[in-house]
Amino acid sequence: MSARTSHRATPEHTHPDDVPVQTALTALADPVRLTLVRDLAASADWSRTCGSFDVPVGKAALSHHFAVLRQAGLVEQRDEGPRRVDRLRRAEFSARFPGPLELVLRQD
Numbered sequence: 561m562s563a564r565t566s567h568r569a570t571p572e573h574t575h576p577d578d579v580p581v582q583t584a585l586t587a588l589a590d591p592v593r594l595t596l597v598r599d600l601a602a603s604a605d606w607s608r609t610c611g612s613f614d615v616p617v618g619k620a621a622l623s624h625h626f627a628v629l630r631q632a633g634l635v636e637q638r639d640e641g642p643r644r645v646d647r648l649r650r651a652e653f654s655a656r657f658p659g660p661l662e663l664v665l666r667q668d
Contacts (some may be wrong), residue, residue, distance in 0.1 A: 568639065571626075576633030576649060576656035584657050587632035588664050592617055593625050597634060600648035601665050609643045634661075 576584075587593055592615050599613055610626060617625065626646070629635035634653055637646050654661050 568644070570639070571630055571637040571644070573636055574631050574633050576653045579631075579633040579656065581657065584632050584634070584653070585660065587628050587634055588660060590625070590628070592621075593629055594664060596625060596629065597648060597661075598665060600635065600646055601650065605647040606638070606640075606645045608646050610637075610646065 588597065595615055596613055600608060610622060611619075613622070615622065615625075626635060626637065630637065633656065634649055635646055636649050637644050639645075650661065
């Protein structure tokens with residue numbers, strides 16, 4: 561019997577070291593993804609579930625946005641029982657790409 565408690569596949573993550581700069585910048589350019597990143601930056605690691613974000617998209621589109629953020633090395637996700645929780649990979653991403661994340665997190 562499987563130890564996995566969810567019907568969902570485990571999320572795949574790309575380490576920021578393996579991300580081309582264009583992929584990173586494209587991920588940060590979308591307004592919905594920018595909202596997700598800013599909200600995660602303002603939250604403690606692993607404290608936000610995917611459904612806790614106030615964004616104007618449905619579940620399928622939200623899943624797509626999180627997939628783009630994972631592929632860009634910006635977000636890490638894990639399942640905790642029936643919930644999927646998130647964290648911003650701020651240190652890892654900033655080590656690979658110094659500057660862009662800090663710029664988009666500024667609230668000028």
